[in-house]
Amino acid sequence: MNPFEIDIRLEHENSGPDRFTLEAAFQASGQTTVLFGPSGAGKTTLLQAVLGGRRPERGRIQVAGRTVFDSERAIDLPTRQRRIGVVFQDALLFPHLDVRHNVAFGARGGNRYALAQELLDRVEGGHLGSRMPVDLSGGEKQRIALARALAARPAAILLDEPFSALDGPAREALGETVRQVQAESGIPFLHVTHDITEALRIGDHMVVLDQGRVVQQGRPSDVVAAPTSTVAARAVGTENLYRARVLNHHPDGYTTLDLGGVSVETGLMPSPTGDEVAVGLRAEDVLISLNRVTGTSARNVLAGTITELSPRGSAIEVRVETPVAIRALVTRASVQELRLHTGSPVHLLIKAAAFQRLI
Amino acid sequence: MIRSALFLSLWVTLASTLIVAVIGTISGYLISRRRFPGRGLLEAVLNLPLVLPPTVTGYYLIVLLGRRGLLGETLFEWTGFTVPFTWVACVVAASLMAFPLMLRSALVAFESIDPRQALAAASLGHGRLSTFFRVLVPMARRGLLAGMVLSFARALGEFGATLMLAGNIPGRTQTLPLAIYEAALSGEDRDALLMAGALTLVSVIVMILAGRLDRKTA
Numbered sequence: 001m002n003p004f005e006i007d008i009r010l011e012h013e014n015s016g017p018d019r020f021t022l023e024a025a026f027q028a029s030g031q032t033t034v035l036f037g038p039s040g041a042g043k044t045t046l047l048q049a050v051l052g053g054r055r056p057e058r059g060r061i062q063v064a065g066r067t068v069f070d071s072e073r074a075i076d077l078p079t080r081q082r083r084i085g086v087v088f089q090d091a092l093l094f095p096h097l098d099v100r101h102n103v104a105f106g107a108r109g110g111n112r113y114a115l116a117q118e119l120l121d122r123v124e125g126g127h128l129g130s131r132m133p134v135d136l137s138g139g140e141k142q143r144i145a146l147a148r149a150l151a152a153r154p155a156a157i158l159l160d161e162p163f164s165a166l167d168g169p170a171r172e173a174l175g176e177t178v179r180q181v182q183a184e185s186g187i188p189f190l191h192v193t194h195d196i197t198e199a200l201r202i203g204d205h206m207v208v209l210d211q212g213r214v215v216q217q218g219r220p221s222d223v224v225a226a227p228t229s230t231v232a233a234r235a236v237g238t239e240n241l242y243r244a245r246v247l248n249h250h251p252d253g254y255t256t257l258d259l260g261g262v263s264v265e266t267g268l269m270p271s272p273t274g275d276e277v278a279v280g281l282r283a284e285d286v287l288i289s290l291n292r293v294t295g296t297s298a299r300n301v302l303a304g305t306i307t308e309l310s311p312r313g314s315a316i317e318v319r320v321e322t323p324v325a326i327r328a329l330v331t332r333a334s335v336q337e338l339r340l341h342t343g344s345p346v347h348l349l350i351k352a353a354a355f356q357r358l359i
Numbered sequence: 360m361i362r363s364a365l366f367l368s369l370w371v372t373l374a375s376t377l378i379v380a381v382i383g384t385i386s387g388y389l390i391s392r393r394r395f396p397g398r399g400l401l402e403a404v405l406n407l408p409l410v411l412p413p414t415v416t417g418y419y420l421i422v423l424l425g426r427r428g429l430l431g432e433t434l435f436e437w438t439g440f441t442v443p444f445t446w447v448a449c450v451v452a453a454s455l456m457a458f459p460l461m462l463r464s465a466l467v468a469f470e471s472i473d474p475r476q477a478l479a480a481a482s483l484g485h486g487r488l489s490t491f492f493r494v495l496v497p498m499a500r501r502g503l504l505a506g507m508v509l510s511f512a513r514a515l516g517e518f519g520a521t522l523m524l525a526g527n528i529p530g531r532t533q534t535l536p537l538a539i540y541e542a543a544l545s546g547e548d549r550d551a552l553l554m555a556g557a558l559t560l561v562s563v564i565v566m567i568l569a570g571r572l573d574r575k576t577a
Contacts, residue, residue: 053478079481086482092475096497105493106483152483 001065003156003188004028008059008069010049022046022056022212030204032182032189034220036196037209038231043192046209047158050190051086052079064155064188085149085157085187089164091141093133099144100129106152119147122184123177139170143177150185159191163198172359175202196235197358200224200243201278208232221260225325238312240281240327241358246273254299254352262324265299266355278358283317285354286328289347290338299352302326306344309335316340320348361550363530364538365557367446368515371534375453375514379461380507384499387465388491402466408520409459417523420452424524448525449532453517457510464509468502469495508569512562 007025022042035043048054050061052068055076061069063084068077085106093102103116120126123143133141142162149157162178163171179202182189193199199206200220208216208229215229224241227233244257246269255269257279271277292301304322311317316335318328326348330340340346386405390398408416424431424442435441442448472495480490496503518536525532527541535558542551 048478051478051482053475079478080484080486082482083484084482086479088475088479092473092479094476094480094494094498096500105480105485108484148483154482 002027002029002062003031003064004033004050004190005060005062006046006050008046008049008056008061010045010054010056010059020212022049024209024212024214025059026207026214026217028188028190028205028207030188031186032179032191032203033205033207034199034203035190035192035207035209036199036203036223036232036235037194038235039194041194041209041231042212043194043209044160045212047086047160047190047192051084051158052077052082066155083152083155085152085154087142087145087149087157087159087162089161091133091138091145093136093141093144093148095133097133098129099125099131099133099136102133102144103147103151106148106150112151115151116147119150120144122150122181123147137170138165139174142166142174146178146181150181150187154187156188156190159189161192161194163193164195168359175359178202196224196232196241197278197280200241201358238283238317238327238329240283240286240325242279242281242324244277244279246271246275246277248273257355259324262302262322264302264350264355265352266357267353269357271357280356280358281326281350281354283327283329285350286326287349288318288320288328288330288334288338288340289349290344292347293349296349297351298349300348300350302348302350304346304348306340306342306346309340309342318346320346322348326350360529360533360538361554361557364533364535364554367449367533368535368558369561371446371449371453372511372514374450375457376507376511378450378454379457379510379514380503383458383461383506383510384465384496384503387462388469388495390462391466391469405462406459408456413456413517413519414523416455417452417520420448420455420520420524424448424451443524444526444528444532446525446532449517449521449534452520452524453514456517456520457513460509460513461506464502464506465499468499468506471502472498504569504572508565511565515558515561 005027010022022045024046035046037043045054049056050063058071067075068082069075094105097105100113100116103119104112107115117126117129120129123146125140125143125147128140163174166174191202203220206217206220206223207214208223208231210229210231216223216232221243223232224236227236242259244259247256247258247263249255249268253268254265257264257266269277302322304320306318307321308319309316312329315329315331318330318340320326320328328348421428421443423429426435426441431441442451476494477490480494516536521534522537527533527537535554539551539554542554
């Protein structure tokens, strides 16, 4: 059973040049499905349709095995019966209720304040119970909004760019909480973002939306490794993006990561062994050599085969399977002098410091 | 005369403020929920008492509620009761004159609430009524309160429509503004001054109370 099965057509409300028809179909297999796309791609409209705030002209929406909308069978459950929780970008807590009452608002029964406290503890907001929303930081608001959504025991939770108003550290901390809550509760999340790093970091399944259509989908690491859609490619840019596993930390001050079949040395990562981290590597920082060079300061020398050469402005992007795909950006002159072509065996030289941990 | 006018005025004003608060809040909410064809016309009609001369509004009320009026005739046949020249007429006139002010305040207050708030409440399993009373009304309370203060002031000062529908019967339908008018006209300056003072005092007290409430709910 897929957590989200969606196939809808919905006329977008915007007038003017932005106007488009949302015509999206996808089946999300992961526990956390990321809906990625630039602003105006129709992500929020899609979310509203799933939640029941917008009615599609036709189609079918199935959430956690339950049909909440089906134009052919004339099913259109009202929002309150859909059992779908939501966390908005700006949290939208009820401003007239303190944190405890905000969370208990979604709960039923006599022990709802006990449940509220339990959920607050789970999102690391146990000490905030008597605060008013206006006195909370952005990150705290999002935690409370997540606890509030959980209180109604939803079959799924929708998150509409929950991190976008937060700064780096708050974003990372909240991301960790969201990941934990998802794993412990087993509730499928549909997570909207326009940040490709975020999509890579938290998604099990990624759906790329552009102009109201699904233009690419798959495992996030596959999407960023081979962005076939224009929007994904533009978001990825000249960056190699990976979801890597921390293999070990060395006392000499470096970390070994598994990029997915290839081990690399990077600067010291502040994540424990076994954890997954998102790392970026700029294509400009990758050197190509025809033979296996020694005596350089580059900590990583990886053998591979060129699978693709594509022009990028005045430079050429060279895609090398190591077996993990790594892209290097080199000049046309280098390509000619080294006689690089598809199938050429090459070595890649990468400094440890070139790998950047992404948050 | 002064005492009965003062008590009648207070009673009529409180009653109409309450009536207008309830009806104005509900209609403000219903109109705020969506754009529909004819909404502009509906709002214009509901706002008419604000722009029409009060005597015109009063005249329409007579046409509607008089013993041979459109509604008044049926009401009389069924109950034997007629609205004109009773305290009920004072309340009806004051309510109608105050209604647009309450409606406007309520409409603005509800429209300024992010529609996703109602969606969030619904996603937490709450129906329309529960969402209305537990989320929307509390969130709109400042605007609603402001509307009630305006309505109170408008009802307290109501003169023209009241005169048309309720007449000016001392002890029965003579509210303070009517009594002041009569006292000033017949040269009873002391009484006129006293009542004007009383009206001013009530207005000041209401404004202070409203200001306090407003700060408390802020």
